[in-house]
Amino acid sequence: MSVDPMAYETQFFGFTPQTCMLRVYIAFQDYLFEMMLVVEGVMLKKLDGIPGCKISPSQIRKCTEKFLVFMKDHFDKLFAKMEEVLLQLVLNIPKNVLLPEDRVQEEYPYSKEEFQALQDELQQLQQQCRAEAAAEQALRAELEEQKAVKAELEKILQCFDGLENICREHGAGNFKESFALLTQSSKKLQDVLKDVEEKSKKMKQHDQLL
Amino acid sequence: ADGGGGPALSAAPGRAQVFATVVDTFLEKLVAAGSYQRFVNCYRCFYKLQPQLTRSIYDQFISQLQASIKEEIQEVKNEGNLEGLFSSLDKIVEEAKDREEPAWRPSGIPEEDVRSTMVPYFLKHRSYLRRALREKEEENRKVAEAVLMGRDRIAELQQLIQARQQAWQ
Numbered sequence: 001m002s003v004d005p006m007a008y009e010t011q012f013f014g015f016t017p018q019t020c021m022l023r024v025y026i027a028f029q030d031y032l033f034e035m036m037l038v039v040e041g042v043m044l045k046k047l048d049g050i051p052g053c054k055i056s057p058s059q060i061r062k063c064t065e066k067f068l069v070f071m072k073d074h075f076d077k078l079f080a081k082m083e084e085v086l087l088q089l090v091l092n093i094p095k096n097v098l099l100p101e102d103r104v105q106e107e108y109p110y111s112k113e114e115f116q117a118l119q120d121e122l123q124q125l126q127q128q129c130r131a132e133a134a135a136e137q138a139l140r141a142e143l144e145e146q147k148a149v150k151a152e153l154e155k156i157l158q159c160f161d162g163l164e165n166i167c168r169e170h171g172a173g174n175f176k177e178s179f180a181l182l183t184q185s186s187k188k189l190q191d192v193l194k195d196v197e198e199k200s201k202k203m204k205q206h207d208q209l210l
Numbered sequence: 211a212d213g214g215g216g217p218a219l220s221a222a223p224g225r226a227q228v229f230a231t232v233v234d235t236f237l238e239k240l241v242a243a244g245s246y247q248r249f250v251n252c253y254r255c256f257y258k259l260q261p262q263l264t265r266s267i268y269d270q271f272i273s274q275l276q277a278s279i280k281e282e283i284q285e286v287k288n289e290g291n292l293e294g295l296f297s298s299l300d301k302i303v304e305e306a307k308d309r310e311e312p313a314w315r316p317s318g319i320p321e322e323d324v325r326s327t328m329v330p331y332f333l334k335h336r337s338y339l340r341r342a343l344r345e346k347e348e349e350n351r352k353v354a355e356a357v358l359m360g361r362d363r364i365a366e367l368q369q370l371i372q373a374r375q376q377a378w379q
Contacts, residue, residue, distance in 0.1 A: 005216035008315055013295055031278040037273050043256050046263060055255050067252035072241035082236045089233075090225045092259075093299070098313035103235045105314040108329035115325045118332050125339040132346040139353040146360035160374040180378060198341060 008093050015192045016092035021083045028079065032071060225296035233283055237276055244272065 002112055003018075010016045047053050093099070096104060110118070223231070241252045249268045255263045287293060306313070316323055 007318075011316070012299065013290060013292075015290060020286065020290070024282065027282045028279055031275060031282070035271050035275050035278075038274075042267055046260060047256075050259070052320065053259075055259065055360050059255055060253075063253045063255065067249060070248065070252070071240075071244050075240060078236050078239050084233050086229065090296070094303060094306070095312045096309045097303050100302065102316075104330060105323070105326045108326045108328050109314075109332075110325050112322075112325070113356070115329070118336070122332060122339065125336065125343060129341060129343050132343060132350055135239070135347065136350050136353065138348060139357055142357050143353065143360065146357070146364060147213050149364055150360070150367065153364065153371060156371055157367060157374070160371070160378075162371075163378075169279060183340055183378075210276055 006087075006092070008099070008205055009091060012093060012099055013091065017087055020091070021086065025079055025083070029072075029075070032075060034069070036071075038066050224300045226293055229292070229296065233280075237279060241276065253345055 006017050013020075040060055044057055047055055047057075047060070246265070246268050249271075250264060253264060
């Protein structure tokens with residue numbers, strides 16, 4: 001006969017039903033023996049007080065044993081029946097019953113693979129979130145840079161516009177042209193200067209060689 | 211007082227009541243077996259000497275035995291909060307009465323069993339992440355648009371400046 005470990009019942013009650021029954025059995029048995037000893041003790045004491053008593057303690061002991069054997073036999077049979085009923089009807093959880101604390105087991109029956117897939121999906125989502133956060137940082141950084149660059153460019157544009165306004169105010173419509181001519185001639189001058197410098201260098205080298 | 215006066219008119223008695231009945235029956239039958247006749251039979255020599263004392267000893271023995279047994283039962287009930295557990299279990303069983311298939315039972319392997327307990331948290335976390343990702347992507351799309359517009363504007367400004375430069379050449 002295989003012994004049912006009654007693990008689910010243990011989970012619910014907080015103790016193993018069979019252990020509980022055993023504890024109770026031992027306790028009851030102890031009380032029975034105790035009472036019998038008390039009975040015997042009372043009788044022996046009484047007999048002690050009777051002078052010339054023909055009943056010996058060992059006789060009383062035999063009486064006690066006789067009664068005890070009889071009681072123990074009935075006790076065991078009756079207790080066995082009680083234990084059977086309790087284990088079947090009271091301290092048991094029927095096979096079709098799921099404890100409330102285990103409801104998730106039937107609501108989310110995930111296999112190992114399904115569970116792993118869920119974990120992988122979570123990891124992937126977290127990575128994607130991190131990537132989006134990095135992208136956000138980069139985008140906002142560029143936005144900041146753009147702000148600074150735009151400000152600079154707009155300043156330069158303002159400068160130019162300012163110059164034009166001055167020209168218009170002072171009626172120097174040709175100022176632009178003359179300024180442009182000036183830049184051109186100063187450039188020409190610079191070129192000429194460079195030419196002269198090079199030529200003089202060459203002459204000096206010639207002189208040195210000579 | 212009858213301990214079975216519960217509110218429900220259930221056909222079957224609750225676990226607490228079965229428990230009480232079974233224990234009472236046990237005691238009854240035990241006391242019946244250890245009858246006074248039987249007691250006297252065993253202690254005949256003493257009975258002949260002291261019949262009245264025998265009766266009183268027996269009465270005390272039986273009542274003390276019953277009291278001890280009932281006390282032990284009460285202690286077990288208190289320690290394990292059995293009354294409460296019995297009525298909870300009765301309710302749980304009643305709720306499952308229309309269900310025929312065997313229910314889930316622990317597999318004995320903790321790693322297997324813990325999976326299902328974690329799934330609801332993971333699912334919640336997943337829907338949170340999905341929403342956060344969607345929101346962030348949407349936000350970034352808008353910022354990217356602004357960045358592109360900014361680049362266009364800068365290019366535009368650079369062109370305007372170049373045009374001015376050339377006009378002043």
